[in-house]
Amino acid sequence: xxEKLAIDIREITKQFGKFTAVNHINFSVKRGEIFGLLGAxxxxxxxxxxxxxxxxxxxSGDGTVAGFSVMNEAEKIKQAIGYMSQRFSLxxxxxxxxxxxxxxxxxxxxxxxLKERLKIVSKHFGITNFLDQLTxxxxxxxxxxxxxxxxxxxxxxxxxxxxxxxxxxxTARRNFWRSIYQLAxxxxxxxxxxxxxxxxxxxxxxxxxxxHQSNLLALDTPRALKTRFEKDNMEDVFVHAIREAEQEFEG
Amino acid sequence: xxxxxxxxxxxxFIQIFRTKPMLGFIFVMPILQTLLMGYAVTTEVIHVxxxxxxxxxxxxxxxxxxxxxxxxxxxxxxxxxxYEKIAPYFDNGDAxxxxxxxxxxxxxxxxxxxxxLQTIINGSNSNTALVAIGYLxxxxxxxxxxxxxxxxxxMQYYGSGQPPVTIQAEDRVWYNPNFVNAYFMVPAIIGIIxxxxxxxxxxxxxxxxxxxxxxxxxxxxxxxSHQIMIGxxxxxxxxxxxxxxxxxxxxxxxxxxxxxxxxWLLFFxxxxxxxxTLGLGLFVSTVTKTQQQSMFLAWFxxxxxxxxSGFFFPIENMPQWLQYLSLLDxxxxxxxxxxxIFLKGAGLQPLLPQIIALGVYGVAIIxxxxxxxxxxxx
Amino acid sequence: xxxxxxxxxxxxxxxxxxxxxxxxxLFLLPLIMMVLYGYxxxxxIKDAKLGVLDSDNSWxxxxxxxxxxxxxxxxxxxxxxSRDAVTEALQSGAVKAVLIFPADFTEDIGRGISPxxxxxxxxxxxxxxxxxxxxIQQILSQISFGPNTQPMLFNMEARVWYNQELEGANFxxxxxxxxxxxxxxxxxxxxxxxxxKETGTITQLQLSPATPAQIIIGKVLPYIVLAFFVGxxxxxxxxxxxxxxxxxxxxxxxxxxxxxxFASLSIGLLVSTIAKTQQVAMAGGLFATLLPSIILSGFxxxxxxxPTVLQWISTIIPAKYFLEILRAIMLRGVGFTYVWxxxxxxxxxxxxxxxxxxxxxxxxxxx
Numbered sequence: 001x002x003e004k005l006a007i008d009i010r011e012i013t014k015q016f017g018k019f020t021a022v023n024h025i026n027f028s029v030k031r032g033e034i035f036g037l038l039g040a041x042x043x044x045x046x047x048x049x050x051x052x053x054x055x056x057x058x059x060s061g062d063g064t065v066a067g068f069s070v071m072n073e074a075e076k077i078k079q080a081i082g083y084m085s086q087r088f089s090l091x092x093x094x095x096x097x098x099x100x101x102x103x104x105x106x107x108x109x110x111x112x113x114l115k116e117r118l119k120i121v122s123k124h125f126g127i128t129n130f131l132d133q134l135t136x137x138x139x140x141x142x143x144x145x146x147x148x149x150x151x152x153x154x155x156x157x158x159x160x161x162x163x164x165x166x167x168x169x170x171t172a173r174r175n176f177w178r179s180i181y182q183l184a185x186x187x188x189x190x191x192x193x194x195x196x197x198x199x200x201x202x203x204x205x206x207x208x209x210x211x212h213q214s215n216l217l218a219l220d221t222p223r224a225l226k227t228r229f230e231k232d233n234m235e236d237v238f239v240h241a242i243r244e245a246e247q248e249f250e251g
Numbered sequence: 252x253x254x255x256x257x258x259x260x261x262x263x264f265i266q267i268f269r270t271k272p273m274l275g276f277i278f279v280m281p282i283l284q285t286l287l288m289g290y291a292v293t294t295e296v297i298h299v300x301x302x303x304x305x306x307x308x309x310x311x312x313x314x315x316x317x318x319x320x321x322x323x324x325x326x327x328x329x330x331x332x333x334y335e336k337i338a339p340y341f342d343n344g345d346a347x348x349x350x351x352x353x354x355x356x357x358x359x360x361x362x363x364x365x366x367x368l369q370t371i372i373n374g375s376n377s378n379t380a381l382v383a384i385g386y387l388x389x390x391x392x393x394x395x396x397x398x399x400x401x402x403x404x405x406m407q408y409y410g411s412g413q414p415p416v417t418i419q420a421e422d423r424v425w426y427n428p429n430f431v432n433a434y435f436m437v438p439a440i441i442g443i444i445x446x447x448x449x450x451x452x453x454x455x456x457x458x459x460x461x462x463x464x465x466x467x468x469x470x471x472x473x474x475x476s477h478q479i480m481i482g483x484x485x486x487x488x489x490x491x492x493x494x495x496x497x498x499x500x501x502x503x504x505x506x507x508x509x510x511x512x513x514x515w516l517l518f519f520x521x522x523x524x525x526x527x528t529l530g531l532g533l534f535v536s537t538v539t540k541t542q543q544q545s546m547f548l549a550w551f552x553x554x555x556x557x558x559x560s561g562f563f564f565p566i567e568n569m570p571q572w573l574q575y576l577s578l579l580d581x582x583x584x585x586x587x588x589x590x591x592i593f594l595k596g597a598g599l600q601p602l603l604p605q606i607i608a609l610g611v612y613g614v615a616i617i618x619x620x621x622x623x624x625x626x627x628x629x
Numbered sequence: 630x631x632x633x634x635x636x637x638x639x640x641x642x643x644x645x646x647x648x649x650x651x652x653x654x655l656f657l658l659p660l661i662m663m664v665l666y667g668y669x670x671x672x673x674i675k676d677a678k679l680g681v682l683d684s685d686n687s688w689x690x691x692x693x694x695x696x697x698x699x700x701x702x703x704x705x706x707x708x709x710x711s712r713d714a715v716t717e718a719l720q721s722g723a724v725k726a727v728l729i730f731p732a733d734f735t736e737d738i739g740r741g742i743s744p745x746x747x748x749x750x751x752x753x754x755x756x757x758x759x760x761x762x763x764x765i766q767q768i769l770s771q772i773s774f775g776p777n778t779q780p781m782l783f784n785m786e787a788r789v790w791y792n793q794e795l796e797g798a799n800f801x802x803x804x805x806x807x808x809x810x811x812x813x814x815x816x817x818x819x820x821x822x823x824x825x826k827e828t829g830t831i832t833q834l835q836l837s838p839a840t841p842a843q844i845i846i847g848k849v850l851p852y853i854v855l856a857f858f859v860g861x862x863x864x865x866x867x868x869x870x871x872x873x874x875x876x877x878x879x880x881x882x883x884x885x886x887x888x889x890x891f892a893s894l895s896i897g898l899l900v901s902t903i904a905k906t907q908q909v910a911m912a913g914g915l916f917a918t919l920l921p922s923i924i925l926s927g928f929x930x931x932x933x934x935x936p937t938v939l940q941w942i943s944t945i946i947p948a949k950y951f952l953e954i955l956r957a958i959m960l961r962g963v964g965f966t967y968v969w970x971x972x973x974x975x976x977x978x979x980x981x982x983x984x985x986x987x988x989x990x991x992x993x994x995x996x
Contacts, residue, residue, distance in 0.1 A: 053471050054471075078473040079473045081471075085464055085467060086464075087463070089463075089464040089465050089467060090465070091266065091465055092463075093269050094269075098262070098265060102259075102261070103472070105255065105257065105258025105259075106255055106258055106259065106472045106473070106474050107255075284920070287920065287939075290935065290936050291924045291925060291930060291939050292924055292930055293930055293934050293935070294756045294929075294930060294934075295756075295759070295931075296931060297933065297934045298933040299933065341790055341791075341961075342957075343967055344953060344957060344967075356783075359783075360782050363782075365782065365783055367783065368783055368784065368786070369785075370787045370788065371789075372789050372790070373790055374790060374791050374795050375791050375956050375961070376800050377673075377792060377795040377796060377797045377799070378797065378800070378929070379931050380789065380795055381795065385760075385763055385764075385767070387787070388767070388785065389763070395782060395783070398783075399782065402782070416738055416741060416743055416744070417743055417770065418693070418743060418745075418746060418769050418770075418772055419743040419744070419745050420745075420747070420765075421748070422747075422748050422750060422762060422766070423748065423749050424752040424758070425719060425751060425752055426751060426752045426753045427752030427753050427755055427758065428752060430752055430755040430758055430759045431755060432755045432756070434752075434753065434755060435753060435758075540650070541651075544650050544654065547654040547655070551661075551662075558666060558669055563929070564669055564670050564671065565671075565674075565754065565757050567674075567676065567677065568671040568673065568674065568675055568757075569668060569671065570668050573665070587722060590754075591720065591722065594753040595719070595720045596720075597720045601720040601721035601722075
């Protein structure tokens, strides 16, 4: 288990009774990398992320996130990561500022540090104008930014984003990815693991893993995947990879 | 670590105060309930509509009617000599009691024919029926004494031999000499309100966060599950204390409820009581998936513990198996403490068994619910 | 018009079917409640614990004590030896009353004067306390020491009409049915509209061609049917388990129950249009139905014993009217001519509340 690796997992498996949600998955993510987890709904992406975040215990396998064991050191993992779920998980009856203050406080930021970080993230994500509005009343695209701001207010090394662009318009999505780049390439060198089913977004990632029905089908850079499957866009790559896997299964 | 807990509690309060209906609920409802219970909840029986069928129409029957008129227990709605008129009143629901004085009653008494005075009661409401019968028996007994003295005067009737000796009993009613209903109800209302808000609001609140998704966000944060639990329960506990105070003030203003015991003991027992209902609310949140379900289940528990607490209905009157069941009810012990402290000025000694029970239940319930809460998070 | 309503009703039905836990609770809870409450609600005193402080300890005091021991209302719990012990006993609630006999009790009897004694009563329970006081007085007044007793001048005969055995359950259980039915109906409907508001599907309703009236009727219809069956279920259970008599016409009761159901549902709807979230809807629904139904409907506590203001308020509580109808039909076996008044009251109530709800809902949809 290499310390330079932000995420490093071996044979991670999760079973719910007889149903296998995640089947012996292996991969590793370097610091500062933007890693994409692609797959249809129900492929096992969310379950995988939950295990990496330390809120779900794997049935077998092990790995580290931020250098801490996924099996035994879940609490330490939580300190070092940020998380944003599909639904943005913000309190709609709190103002944007109150949401940020709450999450910052929950991560143990001192008052002074909290004020600093709040200023930084609101400027960074352009939500300064919304600070005193009720989170429930702002448009979806801006809510997404607030979600990202809340997830990064404590400046985590690793950021887990579960379908962060669901239901958001293309312009907003592009802006969103720009923010991700800034986070990854900036001085913080954050590692970002994103799940998505928008296949064109895969192009933005450094490396991509394709999941299908609990299995990891392929893992490489977008360019390498296109070469391998002889396609020129990720959508075709994805469809082809799935079909191949299903044929193997039947055969 | 406290630095992390405070933002959680602060957030809860912001949310609570921002929901106007919730506020109304928390602050206005206790007052309304206090008033309602204090005034309405009574098993006292008064103004029972009564029909008198006077077939004798003598001076004696008139005296009897007068005696009834003088009490506030019965309202005479008709005096008629016709027996058939009684039934329609009962069927309509316009009368619940009737007295029939047979013809020649006065004459028969003086001739020692022992006539029969008939009373009719609407048995539908068995509780009030029994009480009404009791009242009538009392009035009739007094009427009997009146007739006795009449006969003594008229006929020099002394009966035979030396009159027997009856007991002279002096009644002393402690704690509530006038049997004021509010004294009985209002201290116990504190328990009801506490149970209601802490249990139901807690359960719904947690399930709501789960439904919306913010609970997951809390799980991912470094907040430990016991911190999340405390962060959720503390605001409602504090609100509980606020409600206790509101009820006390309302009780004092409207009903002049006495407070004969120690405030410290009151707050101590309340402090012991809170973990039990908060724990139950927490438990409900771990076994239900939607707000609707949590509401139903929380309500179910609530109704049960209110019923078994001796708030309305005396536990001693219940069948044995129910009485045993009530031993599991923390509200029962708390209600005992409340009435003991407010009305009887009871100190630690007489209430020790209740206090111990509360403590034990509190620890047990919170531990159990907390363990379930923890498991579900992972 | 009808088709629109049926479509909406069908959708609502699917919501219901998809939530089996709620459904189970819906049928199970009232059942359990009816069992518990039916047994628990009993105001007659039985085996009330008495204490005794006897400074005389003679045949006379023992005779008095035996009168209490022999009565089914009382039970001698403990003999105390000091005033302090008595005080603590009353404070802790161990006994409800204490009989105190002075040392010269028998002496007085011998001298032909009325022996004196003291009765200390715990007045904190104002309900049973009074009954205990009266009962003790009654028992004591019937005790006399002497060679002769007076002959009775007349007899008193007490007849009970309807519910001859004075079975408490016959009174309580119909009330339970009324109260729970109201609460279930109101709770169910109070959530529906609030849920649509909360999840945002109300926008879809706004866009559909259905009129507000259609939407409301469509929503309410499945719940009426559901509540009707729950009510039927509860009533049957009551009849079988508690053997409550049923002297009147079941058809009449069924017909009138529908009016009551509509009234309860209309309350739920009104709450639903007011509440913004489900949380509030449920709390409001409960508050608006449960407490008033139990306390101000004449269910247990006699309305005539309450202050006039509260009696006025009780006129807008549907449970009050339904209770009259229930008891009249079940226990007295009367026909429609005797129950038309409460029936009309229910209809008027429903119309008013439904209208208000529809108006509110229409305003909310148009926004």
